[in-house]
Amino acid sequence: MSTSTRTDPKRWRLDVDDGVHQWRYVDESTSTQQPQSAAEKYFLGLPIGLPQLPTPSNFQESARNGFRFLLAGIVIAMYITETEIPPEWKTEIVHYLTSTVNKDGGWGLHSAGNSTVFATSLYYITLRVLGLEPTHSLATKARTRLHALGGAVGVPQWGKVWLALLNLYSWDGVNPIPPEFWLLPDWVPFHPWRWWVQCRVVYLPVSYLYSNKITNPLNPLLTSLRQEIYTSPYEKLIFERYRDYVAPSDLKKPTSSLLRVANKVLRFWEQYIRPDWIAQWANKQVCALIQHEDQNTSYNCLAPVNKAFHMIAVWHSDGANSPRMIRHREKISPYMWMGENGLTCSGTNGVQVWDTAFTIQAMVEVGLAMDPELRPSLEKALRFLDISQLREYLADPYRQPRKGGWPFSTRDNGYVVSDCAAEGLKAVLMLQKEYSYERTRASYLLEYANASEVFDRIMVEYPYPECTTAVKVICRASKYILSEQRPNGGWYGSWGVCFTYASLFAVQRLELVDQTWQTSEPVRRCCKFLLRTQKDDGGWGEHYASCEVEEYVQHEQSQVVNTAWACLALMHARYPFKEPIEKGLKLIMSRQQQNGEWYQEDVEGVFNNTCMIGYPNYKLYFTSWALGRYHNVYHPMLKEMESF
Incomplete structure (x- = not known):
């Protein structure tokens, strides 16, 4: 076998049914009869033929453009x-x-x-x-x-x-x-x-x-x-x-x-x-x-x-050709993802609900929700969230009740996740008030029985600031978030890199209970922390090592995703000085390509402190979200404050 051999990328097709995706390799005849979509070409790194857009002159125009x-x-x-x-x-x-x-x-x-x-x-x-x-x-x-x-x-x-x-x-x-x-x-x-x-x-x-x-x-x-x-x-x-x-x-x-x-x-x-x-x-x-x-x-x-x-x-238990084994074989392909670098295995069978929920929120804040051209896309997104809701009880004695919640990926996956449900429709469900997948069922002392030798914090369910912030809960949740603030002023992220990620969700949640720069010392501490870590070029760049050492570690270069998170956090904090935010947004604008996209930079997500995970869509919607929020929410708020 030669490592230089490749299949023809133009013959790969992505089938999607209720969010479940499966790549298949077709023959030349089918390839001719079924042309590749723009999405398929994009994922495979092929030219997609999108027009070059005018260079944006402000943040609003820029927002509209765009485990091994x-x-x-x-x-x-x-x-x-x-x-x-x-x-x-x-x-x-x-x-x-x-x-x-x-x-x-x-x-x-x-x-x-x-x-x-x-x-x-x-x-x-x-x-x-x-x-x-x-x-x-x-x-x-x-x-x-x-x-x-x-x-x-x-x-x-x-x-x-x-x-x-x-x-x-x-x-x-x-x-x-x-x-x-x-x-x-x-x-x-x-x-x-x-x-x-x-x-x-x-x-x-x-x-x-x-x-x-x-x-x-x-x-x-x-x-x-x-x-x-x-x-x-x-x-x-x-x-x-x-x-x-x-x-x-x-x-x-x-x-x-x-x-x-x-x-x-x-x-x-x-x-x-x-x-x-x-x-x-x-x-x-x-x-x-x-x-x-x-x-x-x-x-x-x-x-x-x-x-x-x-x-x-x-x-072993049922046999190589048993009905259950056949079903298992059928469900391998949803985990496999074909891209420019070849075929690999995803950490889950996708992030469909998670990405869809954030994309909708970003589009609303950017001001695209009322655009007639985009209405069909938003309607499809809402239909997808509708069919992805988990509506059945389970017979499994050890699974958390899930009816009414949403999963991370698709309904097929079957596991409710609290922040996915909350972010999906901003719904207030009893299930999401206490846990990410399930309730905490045992003492944290059980971590002494961690046998993995590779991962940390895997034995019991923990509360996470970024999950608690995603659910509109009352005073107890706010107290928990404040109790988790680190001495440096930020919050440690268990699912993203790292302090910029969790600080966004923490400040976003605190804003709901009117804790902002003007009213809250913890929020002011967070803003000062973010300003201390801003780079000379106006952006933020946090290295994934932050997740491992639990201290902020500067990346060699600014990252558009970290920059978007930091800018959004400052805007949700209602930070009254726009200059640092504008510097960050200009960095984001400078990295945007002529077709409206942003190129992939360093890894954005984390799992169990040590295993980093890529979320390639973060660079698309969090950047647009930050740019759009400045134009539609933050800048008008500053003008209103100046009028008093």
């Missing part, structure tokens, strides 16, 4: 479950990995991250599974970097699970993940139902895989990989010694002493005490919960991590 290991998990799951990987997928995945490899030959946990054992080992295996020979330069450089990092023995727990499933690592070297936890009474403080949903839904199928010690049969490829990914011969490795070992390049959250003791107790329980009937009972309970998750998400699952593990669990 996931992919490896899906590919490995398809390989283990004997799911055919289309040849065009193979070609474009290899091209994506070629396009995004770090200079040292490895890959990081996210697109902007330094090379890690986790990502490099899994992507090296992915390339080999897809047909790349070990002598290829891309594979050779990746293997060299992996060995320099110490080899695959230093992979964190989730990586150890993937390697064990592939028969490239012994299950003896994986710390216990017993399914018996699901047999505990619900009142137990550390019952898995109390864990944060993103963590819970991963360890549910993994507990089944671990309990049954599932491994792929050895074949020539896997036998060769055993020798390729380690610095010592496979036969000489004693995997038990590496249970608690994680390479320094990967370790973000060291295992607590409490969890180390618990792991020893659980290993003793497994080996010497647990009767077979309890293991069988636990497996049966876990299988039932896996089936609930499949049905409640239309076999999408919450995200691609648990989706991939679910596929292997169902393949």
